[in-house]
Structures are given as C-alpha cells and as structure tokens.
Amino acid sequence: MTSSESSAVLDTARRAREAAALLAPLPRKAKDAALLAIADALVARTDEIVAANAQDVARARENGTPESTVDRLALTPERIAAIASDVRDVVGLPDPVGEVVRGSTLPNGLELRQVRVPLGVVGIIYEARPNVTVDAAALCLKSGNAALLRGSSSAYASNTALIAVLRDAVASTGIPADAIQLVPGESRESVNELMRARGLVDVLIPRGGASLIRTVVEGSTVPVIETGVGNCHVYVDADADLQMAVDILINSKAQRVSVCNSAETLLVHADIADAFVPVALAALKDSGVTVHGDAAVQKFSADVVPATAEDWDTEYLSYDIAAAVVGSLDEAVAHIRRHSSGHTEAIVTRSQAEARRFVQLVDSTAVMVNASTRFTDGSQFGFGAEIGISTQKLHARGPMGLPELTSTKYVVTGDGHLRDAAPTVLPPSC
Amino acid sequence: MTSSESSAVLDTARRAREAAALLAPLPRKAKDAALLAIADALVARTDEIVAANAQDVARARENGTPESTVDRLALTPERIAAIASDVRDVVGLPDPVGEVVRGSTLPNGLELRQVRVPLGVVGIIYEARPNVTVDAAALCLKSGNAALLRGSSSAYASNTALIAVLRDAVASTGIPADAIQLVPGESRESVNELMRARGLVDVLIPRGGASLIRTVVEGSTVPVIETGVGNCHVYVDADADLQMAVDILINSKAQRVSVCNSAETLLVHADIADAFVPVALAALKDSGVTVHGDAAVQKFSADVVPATAEDWDTEYLSYDIAAAVVGSLDEAVAHIRRHSSGHTEAIVTRSQAEARRFVQLVDSTAVMVNASTRFTDGSQFGFGAEIGISTQKLHARGPMGLPELTSTKYVVTGDGHLRDAAPTVLPPSC
Numbered sequence: 001m002t003s004s005e006s007s008a009v010l011d012t013a014r015r016a017r018e019a020a021a022l023l024a025p026l027p028r029k030a031k032d033a034a035l036l037a038i039a040d041a042l043v044a045r046t047d048e049i050v051a052a053n054a055q056d057v058a059r060a061r062e063n064g065t066p067e068s069t070v071d072r073l074a075l076t077p078e079r080i081a082a083i084a085s086d087v088r089d090v091v092g093l094p095d096p097v098g099e100v101v102r103g104s105t106l107p108n109g110l111e112l113r114q115v116r117v118p119l120g121v122v123g124i125i126y127e128a129r130p131n132v133t134v135d136a137a138a139l140c141l142k143s144g145n146a147a148l149l150r151g152s153s154s155a156y157a158s159n160t161a162l163i164a165v166l167r168d169a170v171a172s173t174g175i176p177a178d179a180i181q182l183v184p185g186e187s188r189e190s191v192n193e194l195m196r197a198r199g200l201v202d203v204l205i206p207r208g209g210a211s212l213i214r215t216v217v218e219g220s221t222v223p224v225i226e227t228g229v230g231n232c233h234v235y236v237d238a239d240a241d242l243q244m245a246v247d248i249l250i251n252s253k254a255q256r257v258s259v260c261n262s263a264e265t266l267l268v269h270a271d272i273a274d275a276f277v278p279v280a281l282a283a284l285k286d287s288g289v290t291v292h293g294d295a296a297v298q299k300f301s302a303d304v305v306p307a308t309a310e311d312w313d314t315e316y317l318s319y320d321i322a323a324a325v326v327g328s329l330d331e332a333v334a335h336i337r338r339h340s341s342g343h344t345e346a347i348v349t350r351s352q353a354e355a356r357r358f359v360q361l362v363d364s365t366a367v368m369v370n371a372s373t374r375f376t377d378g379s380q381f382g383f384g385a386e387i388g389i390s391t392q393k394l395h396a397r398g399p400m401g402l403p404e405l406t407s408t409k410y411v412v413t414g415d416g417h418l419r420d421a422a423p424t425v426l427p428p429s430c
Numbered sequence: 431m432t433s434s435e436s437s438a439v440l441d442t443a444r445r446a447r448e449a450a451a452l453l454a455p456l457p458r459k460a461k462d463a464a465l466l467a468i469a470d471a472l473v474a475r476t477d478e479i480v481a482a483n484a485q486d487v488a489r490a491r492e493n494g495t496p497e498s499t500v501d502r503l504a505l506t507p508e509r510i511a512a513i514a515s516d517v518r519d520v521v522g523l524p525d526p527v528g529e530v531v532r533g534s535t536l537p538n539g540l541e542l543r544q545v546r547v548p549l550g551v552v553g554i555i556y557e558a559r560p561n562v563t564v565d566a567a568a569l570c571l572k573s574g575n576a577a578l579l580r581g582s583s584s585a586y587a588s589n590t591a592l593i594a595v596l597r598d599a600v601a602s603t604g605i606p607a608d609a610i611q612l613v614p615g616e617s618r619e620s621v622n623e624l625m626r627a628r629g630l631v632d633v634l635i636p637r638g639g640a641s642l643i644r645t646v647v648e649g650s651t652v653p654v655i656e657t658g659v660g661n662c663h664v665y666v667d668a669d670a671d672l673q674m675a676v677d678i679l680i681n682s683k684a685q686r687v688s689v690c691n692s693a694e695t696l697l698v699h700a701d702i703a704d705a706f707v708p709v710a711l712a713a714l715k716d717s718g719v720t721v722h723g724d725a726a727v728q729k730f731s732a733d734v735v736p737a738t739a740e741d742w743d744t745e746y747l748s749y750d751i752a753a754a755v756v757g758s759l760d761e762a763v764a765h766i767r768r769h770s771s772g773h774t775e776a777i778v779t780r781s782q783a784e785a786r787r788f789v790q791l792v793d794s795t796a797v798m799v800n801a802s803t804r805f806t807d808g809s810q811f812g813f814g815a816e817i818g819i820s821t822q823k824l825h826a827r828g829p830m831g832l833p834e835l836t837s838t839k840y841v842v843t844g845d846g847h848l849r850d851a852a853p854t855v856l857p858p859s860c
Contacts, residue, residue, distance in 0.1 A: 021767070021791075021793070024790070024791075024793065025790040025791065071857065072857040076855075078855050079855050079856055082854075082855045082856050083856065086856075104812065106810075106811070106812055107812075110801060110805065112811060112812070114828075117793070119823050119824075120793070120823065129857050131856050131857065132859075135859075198648075202823055202824075203823075203824060207860070217651075218628075218651060221647075221648060223653070223822070223824045225824075227860075228860045230860070241846070244845075244846040247846060247848055248846065248848065251848040251849055255848075255849055255851055256851075256858060258858060259858045259859075259860055260860040261860070337451070355843075359841050360454070360455040361451075361454075361455065363451070363454065363547070363550070363839070364839065365839060365840065366839065366840040366841075366842060367839060367840070367841050367842070368842045368843075368844070369841070369842070369843040369844065370843065370844045370845050370846055370847070371540060371842055371843070371844030371846070371847040371848075372847060372848050372849050374848075374849035375540065375842055375847065375849055376840070376842075377859075380536070380849070381536070381542060381840070382534065382536055382537075382542070386859070388860070389860060392653070393549050393550065393632055393633075393837035394549075394632075394633060394653045394655075394824060394825040394837070395824040395825040397837050397838055397839060397840075398544070398838070398839070398840050407823035407824070407827050408827055408828070409793070409794065409795060409796065409797060409827060409828070410795065410796040410797070410806070410811070410827075410828050411789050411796075411797050411799070412796060412797070412798045412799070412801055412805055412806075413785075413798075413799040413800065413801070414798070414799065414800050414801030415674075415800050416671070416674040416677060416678065416800055416801070417800070417801040417802060417805065418677055418678065418681040418685075418801075418802050418804075419681055419685055419802050419804035419805055419810070421685055421686075424512075425506075425508050425509050425512045426509060426512050426513065426516075426561050427501065427502040427559050427561065428686060428688060428689045429562075429565075429689075429807075429816070430637070430657075430658045430660070430689055430690040430691075430818070430819060
C-alpha cells in the first residue's frame, strides 16, 4: 500500500468521526427525511447504478466467476426498487436513540437514566452483494452512526456509484455527506488500515465468508462483532414425531442452502435411528442432498458418503449434510459444543424434559425447539431489519437490529448532590 | 516463559471452560449456597489468609513500595470480615441468568424468548488489591461464569491463599472447584498467554492503571472490556449557582482523590470566571489541591501552576487539578471530546437548555447535571456490586453489575414450524 492510501483510510475515519458527532443528537425526523431522500434517489438514479454494476458484472464474468456469485453481485432496476423499498421500511422502524433503557430515582433523590446513544463510527466489511451497501448505510443512519463501508473489490464500481447516490441524498437534507463513506482503496491493505483505526472507529462488523470473518476477528484492534458463520445442527430426539422431524430437517437443510441459518449436520438418537434414518435419507435424496454419514448412518444406504473428521466442522452452504447417530441427548450436546459455530441448533422432540435440557445445555445464539433452523433471522424475529447475525457473546448475540447498533450512557440529574464520605474498611475499587 | 508455564495457562482455561458448562444451568439456590460457603470460609480461615498476606506486605515494604500501595494490599481480620460481608450482599442480589430480556409470540405462532445466559469464562487481570480476587469470583459465580483470576504478582501469596479458600468452599457445595482459578505463573508472559486464549476465554476485564488497561486492550485477541481510566471534567456554566459549583467541584476532586470517578479538570465559562475562579481557587487550596491552570486561570492567583499540554490528558489521582476558562459550552464540549477518557463529566448550571445540550453532546459513560462526578459507581447507582466501570461502548458502558456479566440466547419454540419459501428479488443476506 502507498502511504497516501493509508492516510486516505485514516482521513476517511476522521471525517466519519466528525460526522458522527453531528449525527448523534439528530432527532428521528431528520434521519427519516434523509432515508426517504435515499430511497427516492436510488430509484431516480437507477440507470447510473445499473451502468456501474454492469462493469463489475462484466469483470466478474471475464474472471470466470461462478454464475451464482455473479447473481449475488448483479443489480437490476427491480432489485434497486427492492433495495429502495427496504430503506423505506427502515423509516418505519422506531429510533433506538434516546430510549431510556433503565431509569430510577435513587434514595438520595438523584435521577438516574440509562439512555441509548449511537455507537459512533461503524465499519462494515463485506463481500460481493452491493445491496448490503445500502442496507448497512440505512441502518447506521437511522441509529445515528456514521458508516464506513468496505465492500468487495469485485463490487467496487457498483459501491462507488451507490455511495455517491447515498451521499448526495443525505447532504440534500442537511446531514453531512461524510456520515456515509466508502473506504478508499481496493487493496487488502486498506482493510488492514481500517482494522487498526482504534479510537477512530468504534466497531467493525465483518459480513461474509468464514475466512473474511476470521481475518477481521484476529487482526483487528478495533472491537469486532463476529457474524454469521453457521454450522447449524438438527438433533432428532428418541421421542420425536417422525414426520415433523423429516419436515424440519428438509426445511432446515434444503429450503435455501447458501445461507448461514441452514442446517449442516443431522444428529439422530440411536433409539429412533432405525425408524428415522431411512426416511430422512430418502427425503434428503429427493431434495438433492448428499449425506456424509458416520458408520451408523452408512449402514442404512450405499448412497451415504463416509464422513471425514472435517465434515463435522464444515459449513457446506451446499446440498450436503453431515449425519451421525448419537447415544443420548448429552452426546448430541457434546458434539454440538465441540463442532458448532454457535449459530443455531434445533431439537425435534415430544419430550418437555428433553427440550428443556437441550435448551439449557446448548450454548448457541439460537436454540429451536420443534422449529426449523431457518428462522434465525432479523426479519423472521420481527426486528424489521438486521445488519448481521452475531455469533459472539459480547454486546449482541443473534440477529442485530437497530438497538444493537447503539450503546448507552448514564444521565444523572441532581440539584447539588454530593457524595458522602462513607467510612469503609476496604480500599477503593478503582 | 517456559513452555510448561504456557501450557499451564491454557490448561487452566480449558478446565475453566468445562466448569463453565456445568455452572451455566445451575439454579440460583446452588450458586447462593456456594457464596455463603465462601463467606463463612473466609471468616473461618482468616488467620491463614492474614499470614499469607503478611508475606506480600513484607516483600512490598522490602521493595520500597509506597505506604499508600501497601495499604491497598494489606488484609486485616476487619477487612476480611468486610470482604465476607460483601459476598453475603451478592447472595441477596437477583440471579441475572434466565431473565427473559425480550419475548413475544410471532405472527406464525412461534414463541420467541431472549434469555440471559452466562458469558462462560471471564478473565480478570488486576493490580494489588486482593479483595478484588473475592469480589470478582463472587460476581462471576453468581452470574454463572467461571473466573480466571490474574492478580498482581505483588499479591501472589495473598491471592493463592484466598483462592484456595474459595475453591474449597465451592467444592464443599458440589460446584466444581475449577469454577474459580488463579492463572498460574507470576511472569508477564502468563498474562500474554491469557490474552491470546481466544475460544477458551470469553472476555477479559482488566482492572487497574492506565498502562495495564492499554496493554490488555491492544494485545488481546480475546474480547476485552475496557475499564476505569477516569479523566473526569467539571464544567461550570455561565449560569451556575456559585456555591453549588464550588461544592460539586470540591466533592468531585477532593472527597477521595485516588479513584477513577474523581475530577481531574475544571472548565469554567468565561462569563462567570471573574466571580467563580477566585472562590474555586480558594476552596481548592483549602482542600490541599494544586491547580494547573491555563493563562486565564493563572491571572487569578500566583499559586496556579502553568498547565502544560500534558495536563489536559492526565488522570492525576492526586491532589492536583487542571483548570481552564472556555468561551462557551460548545468549547467546553470540544475540550472534553478531545481530552476526556469518556468516564464521567459534570455540568453545573441553572439553565435547562444548557444542561440538555451538554447531555446531548458529551459522549461519555456518565453525564452529571448538578451532581458530583463521584456518583459513577455501581453501589451508588443501586446495582449492589460492580466488577468494574466500563469506559467503552460495546457490551456494557458504565458500572458493570451482574447483568453485564451475561450474554443472551434466543429460545424459539414451535410445533413443527417451517419457513416459507418467500420469493425475494434480492440475494440472501448471509
């Protein structure tokens, strides 16, 4: 990287910080007006966006990119209209900023209020899906945060065009354009620079494949919210309704295979294996799913591919599933604790006691009882929109909506309150 | 570091992880019984603890440690009784684990519950105050977390004795002793090992001086909650009650100087400077406080030491304060945004509009209106106990009580719910 590219990244972050200070106290009305201006501008400037996107699409095809990836990259007038519509949906969501999370009057009469405030500057690092550019910018704006957007270099022309539209739109309503910025530079080094901008950037949210997320999590000095890798499990208990178990398995695995909340491993209680596994294998075959099974599963069909040690840790995102027979619920839990990415696990059971035990012991973002893993999703959960699904434990866990893009501060109001010099035998706590 | 010390740290973390899995589902009753056993054992084994502490105190004095630091290190029967009493207070606090933070029935009938769960393994790195060993262990235990404690090497004998008592006590109630562990090794390298134990340790909380906190924040791959550095400001507005302003200033600065919520900088609006600064200087002098003033403040008294650029960024923790005259509230806010550590800032004003503006613009953990900065404290806020004061924005900000030692998971219950294959024009979001 040239040193000018480096300072360009830091300059961007500094301008974002200044914009964030101006955004924080803005009332909802001002932010909603800017969001409506964005939605209108996206539709009005569709041709310009489509033309820029065509460059990225052509380049991707020249590079031999698989058509499924090209499809994720492509923007059509219909897709741009859908993106604009999503922005209008954000207008309808409540403003998290200013919400009083906790409040009381203390015994001495001090009024204590814990109030939601924006995080400040949010950096989002994501792969080829230019709609994320607009989604992320809209959610950051609504929550009073400045957005630093670092999309894939394969979508650089699209993102540059989109961000020009977004900046013009917010500026037209009097909000600083620097509230929304593209991180300059197409090189990997500009991502590294962003990852080290501690003090300027308040949080980084990587969205994309496992390798991107690992890189950001391990290399960043800025706090990171880990998202999205999903090695999700469906556990079929001894006392399961067979038809329900098959339906949940197939929906979890095959309704959409390329997403983080699809199932990647099936675990079956030994007591129900003879009854369930043949039915499950037939249904998976009908859905075009290849099964990578342990020895016990292999016995039921010659179609089963022997599972390797790696299979248990693999997020296939394809028509593949690992499958094993386990001796007990506790063995299923132990398998999950060892191999899961902590996203979503489901149990299918009629037993209240087993459901309760599974829920207590499984330490993942979401635990489904008699429901598909595919429900872990901000819009399915009724949050209106999500900026990603956190699979870590700090700050936010699960689908992250607008409140998860905020912090809080304590506002304490008195009329000359002083602290008593209470005698204490212990040294002070800080 | 020897490689055996390194693997000892990781072994400790692994055992903590196993203990955490057993702790997580424990009901309050079991955790409270262990806490009571701890309180009883501390009192019963006071002699043993005092004897171990005497070794640390003797070594500290041999090394020429200042008496104020020796005092923080010293344990007396009276102090041990106070520590035991604090543990009993934790018994009385509600169990955060299992609290339903959010719950609803979705339109499709799925029952959604966001439930508090322990973080898992909490590492605490702290300086010479052996009472923190017990405080931190008790708060972690109550919140269902395994505690990895890494105290100062200057308190190694005390901490070793205390942790032996704690482990015996919890084990006597059937909870694994490994729920509470001392991080082995006295060397700096064992801290580094802990900082890199990502995947085994869920969060690190450094408690101590600015240098310790900076080291952990910058070097850790485990998520860190930054605590405690306090460069706190008192801003006296043009329209302030002079007597209230003096009282708040003196209470904020001098009621206890060695703590993070004491004031380190005074900012005075120019319009009130002639009336206020002489009174403030006299009161500060009476309290034994040295003032490091800017040119405008220096004019009022020959006692004022000229402030250097460094003074504005200094957490004195002593009878010193920096002082400046500012032209406006916005100038005060700009000064605070530039120099504050984001802990606590106070405004003294009769003006509702100025108070509102200060609260909106100041981006710190706590903003006091007509109250002393000294109130930012878990027990003052009514939280019962605190494991530290977070000065960062992610996860927890401000005094951290039991709820801040938890994460959440979503529990979703259905009766065979499947996700519809809703047509969408946009690519999937993960």
